[in-house]
Amino acid sequence: MITSTYQNGNSYIHKTDPRMKLFLLVFFTVSFFITDSISVTSLYFLFIMFLIGSSIGIKGMAAPVKTIYPLLIFVALLTPPFHPGGTVYLRIGSHILVSNNGIMETLRLIIRFTGITGIFFLFFRTTSIDDLILSLRWFHVPFTITLILTIAIRYIPHMIYLYTSVTDAHKLRKNWNSKEEKISFKTRIKNLFPVLVSVLIQSIKAIPTLAMSLELKGFGSKRPRSRYMTIHQYYSFPLQLFLLSAIVLTVILSAIL
Amino acid sequence: MTGEVHREPIFSYTAGGMKELLELKQLSFKYPDYPGLEFPQLFSNINLTLNKGDFRIVLGKPESGKTTLSRIITGLIPRYTGGVLTGSILLNGKTTAELKPYELIEQAGTVFQNPDEQIITTRCDTEIAFPMESLGWERTIMTKRIDAALHDTDISRLKTRNPATLSGGEKKKLLIASLFALDPDVWILDETLEELDPASVQMILTQILQKEKTVLLLASKNPKIPENIQALYSVFSEGELFHRENLPEHSYQELLEQEGLVIPGNSTSFSLPVTLKKENKNGELLLQIRNVRYSYEGNREFSLTIDNLSLHKGEILSIVGENGSGKSTLGKILSGLIQPSSGDISIRNGEYMQSATAQALNAFTGFLFQNPDSQIFLPTVKEELSFNLDLDEHVLSDTIQLFSLPGKDVPPALMSYGARKRLQGAVYYLLAKRLYIIDEADSGLSINDYSNIISLLKKKNAALIIITHNMELSRFFSDRTYIMERGAIIKTIEKNQFSRVQTYFDTIKGNQ
Numbered sequence A: 001m002i003t004s005t006y007q008n009g010n011s012y013i014h015k016t017d018p019r020m021k022l023f024l025l026v027f028f029t030v031s032f033f034i035t036d037s038i039s040v041t042s043l044y045f046l047f048i049m050f051l052i053g054s055s056i057g058i059k060g061m062a063a064p065v066k067t068i069y070p071l072l073i074f075v076a077l078l079t080p081p082f083h084p085g086g087t088v089y090l091r092i093g094s095h096i097l098v099s100n101n102g103i104m105e106t107l108r109l110i111i112r113f114t115g116i117t118g119i120f121f122l123f124f125r126t127t128s129i130d131d132l133i134l135s136l137r138w139f140h141v142p143f144t145i146t147l148i149l150t151i152a153i154r155y156i157p158h159m160i161y162l163y164t165s166v167t168d169a170h171k172l173r174k175n176w177n178s179k180e181e182k183i184s185f186k187t188r189i190k191n192l193f194p195v196l197v198s199v200l201i202q203s204i205k206a207i208p209t210l211a212m213s214l215e216l217k218g219f220g221s222k223r224p225r226s227r228y229m230t231i232h233q234y235y236s237f238p239l240q241l242f243l244l245s246a247i248v249l250t251v252i253l254s255a256i257l
Numbered sequence B: 001m002t003g004e005v006h007r008e009p010i011f012s013y014t015a016g017g018m019k020e021l022l023e024l025k026q027l028s029f030k031y032p033d034y035p036g037l038e039f040p041q042l043f044s045n046i047n048l049t050l051n052k053g054d055f056r057i058v059l060g061k062p063e064s065g066k067t068t069l070s071r072i073i074t075g076l077i078p079r080y081t082g083g084v085l086t087g088s089i090l091l092n093g094k095t096t097a098e099l100k101p102y103e104l105i106e107q108a109g110t111v112f113q114n115p116d117e118q119i120i121t122t123r124c125d126t127e128i129a130f131p132m133e134s135l136g137w138e139r140t141i142m143t144k145r146i147d148a149a150l151h152d153t154d155i156s157r158l159k160t161r162n163p164a165t166l167s168g169g170e171k172k173k174l175l176i177a178s179l180f181a182l183d184p185d186v187w188i189l190d191e192t193l194e195e196l197d198p199a200s201v202q203m204i205l206t207q208i209l210q211k212e213k214t215v216l217l218l219a220s221k222n223p224k225i226p227e228n229i230q231a232l233y234s235v236f237s238e239g240e241l242f243h244r245e246n247l248p249e250h251s252y253q254e255l256l257e258q259e260g261l262v263i264p265g266n267s268t269s270f271s272l273p274v275t276l277k278k279e280n281k282n283g284e285l286l287l288q289i290r291n292v293r294y295s296y297e298g299n300r301e302f303s304l305t306i307d308n309l310s311l312h313k314g315e316i317l318s319i320v321g322e323n324g325s326g327k328s329t330l331g332k333i334l335s336g337l338i339q340p341s342s343g344d345i346s347i348r349n350g351e352y353m354q355s356a357t358a359q360a361l362n363a364f365t366g367f368l369f370q371n372p373d374s375q376i377f378l379p380t381v382k383e384e385l386s387f388n389l390d391l392d393e394h395v396l397s398d399t400i401q402l403f404s405l406p407g408k409d410v411p412p413a414l415m416s417y418g419a420r421k422r423l424q425g426a427v428y429y430l431l432a433k434r435l436y437i438i439d440e441a442d443s444g445l446s447i448n449d450y451s452n453i454i455s456l457l458k459k460k461n462a463a464l465i466i467i468t469h470n471m472e473l474s475r476f477f478s479d480r481t482y483i484m485e486r487g488a489i490i491k492t493i494e495k496n497q498f499s500r501v502q503t504y505f506d507t508i509k510g511n512q
Helices: A018-034 A038-055 A058-082 A100-126 A129-138 A143-171 A185-216 A237-256 B066-073 B124-134 B139-152 B168-182 B198-210 B249-258 B327-334 B358-364 B381-386 B393-402 B417-430 B447-458 B471-477 B504-511
Strands: A088-092 A095-099 B020-030 B041-051 B055-059 B084-091 B108-111 B186-190 B214-219 B232-237 B240-243 B285-294 B304-312 B316-320 B342-349 B352-355 B365-368 B435-439 B463-468 B480-485 B488-494
Touching: A018 A038, A018 A100, A018 A129, A018 A237, A038 A058, A038 A100, A038 A237, A058 A095, A058 A100, A088 A100, A095 A100, A129 A143, A143 A185, B020 B066, B020 B214, B041 B066, B041 B214, B041 B240, B066 B084, B066 B108, B066 B186, B066 B214, B108 B168, B124 B139, B124 B168, B139 B168, B168 B198, B198 B214, B232 B249, B285 B327, B304 B327, B304 B463, B304 B488, B316 B327, B316 B471, B327 B365, B327 B435, B327 B463, B342 B358, B358 B365, B365 B417, B381 B393, B381 B417, B393 B417, B417 B447, B435 B447, B447 B463, B447 B471, B463 B471, B471 B480
Parallel strands: B055 B214, B055 B232, B108 B186, B186 B214, B316 B463, B316 B480, B365 B435, B435 B463
Antiparallel strands: A088 A095, B020 B041, B020 B084, B232 B240, B285 B304, B285 B342, B342 B352, B480 B488
8 A cells, every 4th residue: 555655865965954845845846837938947857867867767767657657658749730830741631730839838737737747756755745835834724724635645555555546446246257358448438437436436535534533633623733753853964955056057047048 | 763762661650749741630521312212321520630741541442431531621522413411520629511622722622533524624734834824823833833844753754745644653643733733732642553653652652652641542442552662541431431441450441341442362252253253264265356557547656466265154254464465355356336447356256257247236235334424324224224225124123133223213414333333233234245344444443343233243144354553453243364565475474374463563573
């Protein structure tokens, strides 16, 4: 069972103060949207890939692409026809399907989406949920919102587990020596519905139980809430300075370009 | 583990003049009806008084109202479910009628039957801290209480672990630790001793009762309580609560057997179905495992190692072991849901034994998961039973009757947990399989229902594997028992080798 997106480690990103990482997460996400320059977004992208490769490992660099590849395929197929302009590479009648502008726009979107996925992947791989919550509380995010986040992160792996259990149950719903029939794509999609309905029902059933559990933990009490965990001093300050310098550098670069 | 074990009884219910902490007066409850599903009165006119330091065990078969009672006392029902509640509940002499659950937590705390429903956070210490934070306690006090509670429940080593990675027993200890830290007067424990080993039961009960806490333990099987701890007993039967001290002893014992709350030992009223009485060692070989190995990605602490295992037609094999010993992993391998890293699984196909693919094992094996909700996904009982099958109406109605299901048009989602477990059994009863694996089904079924499902599946000329924590069940139902520990079979016990008083832990000890 998957229990967390966080993977224990000892890399310099793991050791970076989670408040700094949270700041960088927001900064890069916004940065990807405030510039249209492919050169700048590519630089951001390469920098994020460098961070992933040097902290999680080379294999980790493929993870963002793996996560969103169906979306990237859609982007690659649907974007070019909507951005005609420049040299035309493919047309049907009067309709321009692939042109220079279309390709540039597609590249920009692919780099942007993959980069943003990469920075989120890096953040959640190297930051424990407790550190994230403490950082959010440090930034004065209300307790109720951090609690929702905790519960969401706690339940997403649980739902993946439920989905696996239900699909496993489906595999076993056949008689011994029954004829093995090739299942069509249409039937596969049709069979997916009862699975999703079952997962949905179980998730909905978890709502009142969760609410009960929260009330049994005093949630709803009018007393001012105290804190058990406090954010502790994080380690490698020079590396954090390095990251800050990188931010400044990218900002200067985007201004020049 | 801390604290000396008391040699003398630390509680006596005959002690008089003690402070009444919890009083239930004329308590009755009925769940609301839904279209197509009417709920009867769950219980009526319950009277129960618990004094300071009392330890009362309320026994009742699944669906008898134990969990509902615990949630009524803690203010969760009817707040979350609706229904009609009459009578009164007094905690420390004050009525709880107008109080919200979060206003009661310093007086009465509870541990749910399923710990996964109660655990919220992603670290053990923050889980214990949560209610204290809600009450605004100072950090230094919380830190002290958390360390002491973890120590008292012998789980200090788990302080920073993610609860999702703990075994079922460890999760229950974590929730008990949470109560130790919060220190309410009344502890309501719903099937909490299940999955805990005897040493932990002794340690935890001793600690709680030393603090003179009032404990209400709800259980569907008579739990083994250490000899030096005395308890009061009550039994739910047909919507009424009977107290042992008010009944002649023989009537109390009869009540236990009638309700299927004890595994019949010298019972005269309970007998095994005929199909379960025969020993089955000479049926044809159905399944053979050789040198099977499996390990989970990223988990270096566990690996499954089964050198040799065979099963014959009509045979019932029990697999007993603690959480994480590899029982369910073996079940998944035998049903083709996960594939072993190496080794061979052969199954009978006609006259020959042949190596099985995952797809062949999917068809060969019926695996009744521990949680029935993972295997029930359609809107009505009829659709559920007919899924992928062309069922005759007679077969359908016979099956509904055999498994005591509430009706063909009833939505399974609205049925009780026990009824959903019976439906799960009925689903596999209608499928032709050569092997059935029943994973921890005893936790939500009465002995009678459990026995009924096993005997009906056995009639299908298949082999059965029962996965359980309960050595007594294993002794009672199976031809052979394997004890598993850390992914390996460490001991085999044939039916005729069983000692009646032998517990799982005695067996392990004997093996070492």
